[in-house]
Amino acid sequence: MQTQLLQLDTQLDIHVFADLIDQLAQEALLEEVGLNLKPGLVCPNSRGSHTDMDHELFLLSISALKGYFHDQFLYGYHAVDFENIRQRGLLAEQHMLTATHGINTHKGAIFNLGFSCAAIGKCVAENKAIEASEISKLLQLNWNHKLLHHLKRHQSNHGQQMREKYGITGAIEEVASGFITVREISLPCFKQTYMKTQSLELSAIQTLFSLMAHVQDTNIVWRGGLSSLLIVQDMAKDFLQAGGVLQLNWKQQVQQICDYFVQQHLSPGGSADLLGVTLFLYKVEYEFRNII
Numbered sequence: 001m002q003t004q005l006l007q008l009d010t011q012l013d014i015h016v017f018a019d020l021i022d023q024l025a026q027e028a029l030l031e032e033v034g035l036n037l038k039p040g041l042v043c044p045n046s047r048g049s050h051t052d053m054d055h056e057l058f059l060l061s062i063s064a065l066k067g068y069f070h071d072q073f074l075y076g077y078h079a080v081d082f083e084n085i086r087q088r089g090l091l092a093e094q095h096m097l098t099a100t101h102g103i104n105t106h107k108g109a110i111f112n113l114g115f116s117c118a119a120i121g122k123c124v125a126e127n128k129a130i131e132a133s134e135i136s137k138l139l140q141l142n143w144n145h146k147l148l149h150h151l152k153r154h155q156s157n158h159g160q161q162m163r164e165k166y167g168i169t170g171a172i173e174e175v176a177s178g179f180i181t182v183r184e185i186s187l188p189c190f191k192q193t194y195m196k197t198q199s200l201e202l203s204a205i206q207t208l209f210s211l212m213a214h215v216q217d218t219n220i221v222w223r224g225g226l227s228s229l230l231i232v233q234d235m236a237k238d239f240l241q242a243g244g245v246l247q248l249n250w251k252q253q254v255q256q257i258c259d260y261f262v263q264q265h266l267s268p269g270g271s272a273d274l275l276g277v278t279l280f281l282y283k284v285e286y287e288f289r290n291i292i
Helices: 014-033 055-064 068-077 082-100 107-125 132-149 158-166 171-176 180-197 200-214 218-241 250-264 269-287
Strands: none
Touching: 014 055, 014 068, 014 107, 014 200, 014 269, 055 082, 068 082, 068 107, 082 107, 082 132, 107 132, 107 171, 107 269, 132 171, 132 180, 132 269, 171 180, 171 269, 180 200, 180 269, 200 218, 200 269, 218 250, 218 269
């Protein structure tokens, strides 16, 4: 993990803090897309199940988001209203789409990490510990109702269509819950695996599979239906129960799963988005572990 521990005092320049949060968010996204052996997902050496995007496009997209996370942190710190937070997210989407020539690479990250950064800003403003549990509490306290009852849901959105057809919840419900899946499943998995392996790669892959085993991934359902979701969850559970990345031949097993995903045109985009959140929150907790 890259660190540059920021020593805070009462004279802190809040913009320096915001810059660091922006950097950590970008690092988390770079680390997520930089992983190989992610079933169906874009990797440095594979397009996965995607014909319209590759690793280089993701790098351009992440670069286009520079400054966005800085702004959302400050919006949270200064208690800017929900609509302005939403509008800043829409502007970031425009920057992303311009950089990618209309390809949606990071819409989920813009939404998830944008509200995460706003919640961290709230933590700093209220002198709360900068850790996942407090970030989660402030997300729920400040934006749960607005997200669930006032955020417009677009009928053209694949996740919304799956919600209406199958009753599957998605990114909005996850953020409104304060990232309950990250808090209860993926972040503990990442920490436990990192303690055992001291490897970012191993910990991130194990965490991705823990998410695939539990998340009702609307990307999977959109591409393959509910039957594919159940197959994916079972494959992930079987891999984890056999030891996951702690097995000697884990790469061969994951490669077989990757081949299946490409053959079936499946991509666990929802799980990948939550992996990005997990990496970000872990980095934030580590960076500020001795502060406030």
